[in-house]
Amino acid sequence: MSERKTGVYLCSGCGIGEAVNMAALEAVAKSEFKLEPKCHALLCGDEGVGLIRADVEGGVNQVVVGACSSRVMADRFAFNTAMTIRADLREKVIWSHPAGDEDTQMLAEDHIRMALSHAPKVKQAEPWVEGNYSQRICVLGAGVTGLSAAKEAAALGHDVLLVERSSELGGHARLGSKRLPHKPPYDAPAENDLADLIKAVEGNSKITVKTNTTVTKTAGMPGKFAVTLSCGAVEDVGAIIIATGYRPYDPSKLGHLGYGASPDVVTNTQFEEMLKAGKPSRKSNGAAVKSVAFIQCAGSRDPNHLNYCSSVCCATSLKQALEVIHADPTANCYVVYSEMRTPGVAEELYRTAQKAGVIFIKGAVKAVDGDLTVHVADELIGENVPLKGLDMVVLATGMVPNSTNPDAAAQEYGQEQLNADIDPEAPIKVAGYCGEAPATVEKRVQAQPPGGSLLNLQYRQGPHLPVLHDGFADSHYICFPYETRRTGIYTCGPVRRPMDWAEAVEDSQGAVMKAIQAVRSASAGAALHPRVGDLSFPKVNLNQCTKCRRCTVECPFGAIDEDEKEYPQFNATRCRRCGTCMGACPVRTISFDNYSVEMLTTQIKAVKIPDEFSGKPRILIIACENDAIPALDMAAIKRHGWSAHVRILSVRCLGSVSLLCISDALSVGYDGVMLMGCKPGDDYQCHFVKGSAMAAERLSKIGETLKSMMLEPERVAQVEVSIADGERIAGVINTFVDQITAIGFNPFKGF
């Protein structure tokens, strides 16, 4: 960067000017930082932004804006040739603290100091771009989901490599009869239009289809994946979409529902094939099927089998019953259920089935005899009634995600590895914190699907894609559904969660959008989810590196490997820019252009610490920008004020907080430090998966250090907050401030 020229702009709008003394804020910038601030009553307005833009055109390349929270007006204060640093005077000052108060004024001045002090250290981020990037997208699995994904990606101009394990395209849909309704009025089974989809894919020159093929090895990173196929070919792809779908739950485990007792007890998948073949007939004697009982939740929502609801079996049974009745209007269809679950428009199909005379019986199936007598404890009548004279019993079995390849042998790391870095009880293997061995904690027992990995990832975390409990690929159900724990690899369709045909098609579109974002961002050197577009990138000064391997072990995304000399080697595009490596590094040699331990400690030290006679403690809150900062902003918007003695430092993730930040804070006289981050563990909310867990792990080691400094361990705490904690967060802060006040002032104050 050419010579740094910093402009400071203060906004007195939104009541800031009335609540704090603007002249005193200007004086801070002038006297302490030798910068001439410009004040405006409406900085985000055209005139205010014009004021800044004129300066940027005049050569200012760093803009410090003292106005509202960095979470709002980001587009207004974004300039092409200048980077922007924000100092929050609104949400975290005047909206959360009393106007005209001495403490509020001190807080506002400290916010200006924190922003201006580290501004000289911040550099314009330079992206990491090296060599060639592939824009091609690999889709694994050619069922409905995979075919749709391939079609969509090709339609958006990307080459597609479609890999299918079996010899034919279409997956389960190929063997299915009609499909669930997907068009208004959603009240009748629809035609199976798989052939159209297959034709569209096969006829597309952008799509390369490989049947009878599996992936044997995947190396590289987004934009630069090298996928080895079972035929021996090595293909370059930029992103990978997993659309391996599901397999039906193994019915041989459903002996209690009569499977195996009679050939006429079949699963819904088998019955679907019979419907596809024509009018179903009894397997035992070939007679036409006149009365059928569908048993719902066969092995689903049952802790001994599948814990979850597969969400489509109810609608599928309705569809199959309607097909039976359409073929033979005199046929009797029974649906034995505990709860009918017809999400969304499937309710219309339910109504159609009711009108058509399908009989619904609510209750638990006690037994199914070999002569097809179904014993039901009818809940609505309150009696045990046998259902006699049936021709066929259909078990509505659920979906088991193909998170692994069930046909392949388990891989080296096996089932333990599948979940090793998500299990909340699993010790986080940190190399040598204070010389302690990682604690061994009993692991939670989790059933994992057997089989080999889908991609055989050449990652240090092992060959598997991490899965959640129940074996579905790990992703955030609502906020980032397609992201897996491996950057540039996305899941969609029933491998992600149980879903029907129409949902899978939509899901594939979502995953395609993410995959395209992945290949395009990778080649631009920009970060993907959740710091989308971030051009900064961790840089390591190898001269100082002690080869301790903490960064390589702790990176949640396998972005750091070791080279032959055991120095860290970055797989750049796997990186999500959380800074966990930076927080891990004991010699502070990993930093970003615009984010480093030094920048954090500079901000911490910029705060003026009043002496102990003032009666004003200072407490540092290190808050995660993903959840804690928005929650604080929300509390401020609702005017839930908190103590004006706290100073809030925003970080990318608690994982990026080095213990040095905490010891620095205590040694310059802060009376307490609180880390605010997301929920760790099995149902983690951390945007970087392990960051908050890592912070907790590091913090558990700090007690000894504090004792050696003759400080109370209670001065440092970590709390979990979620983005919805706006109502609670002020109370959390105030309680901590009271605790610290009760302990007393930090004896290091003033040294």
Added chain:
Amino acid sequence: MSTYDLNFARWVYENVDGGDKMALCMQCGTCSGSCPLGAQMDYGPRKLFMMVRAGLKDKVLESNTLWNCVSCYNCVVRCPRQVPVKYVLHSLGTAAVRAGIPAATKSDNARFARAFWWSASKLGRTDERIVTALFYFSYGLSKGFKMAMANLPVALGLVKTKRMHIGAPYMCKNKGELKTILAKAAEIEARHAK
């Protein structure tokens, strides 16, 4: 233990007045909760409907639910699925009588209905004395006599206040036409039953 009659529900859906709508019953229980006579019934309408689906034919047709409905229409008005509950119950009652279910044919309501119908169809009018007499003596001579005696003071009171007349029963003017009308109605009903 009862057995599901696999064809009963289908038969009800197709042959009972309102039965096709009954297939839409979602077992919310609004009918049973709204019924002022619910406490007098063997089963509320909700449970009865479920028993129909289950195929508990005998229990359904023997139940007093069919006879205790007073046609207040609370259930019909309130049913979220527009099931005409009252019509279904009455129609099931008719079905029970036609099926010769003893509990149905011998119920108080069936006896009264028969007495009422005799008077209405033969005379074109319902005469209280004839209807009550037919009703009482349908229980047999001695029980009928006892019932009549027990109600004698009421009858005398009615006569005294000129609420009941003494003399020949009222009749409609042209019984021949009535007969033709009823014959036509029976013909239409028979046609619909097929």
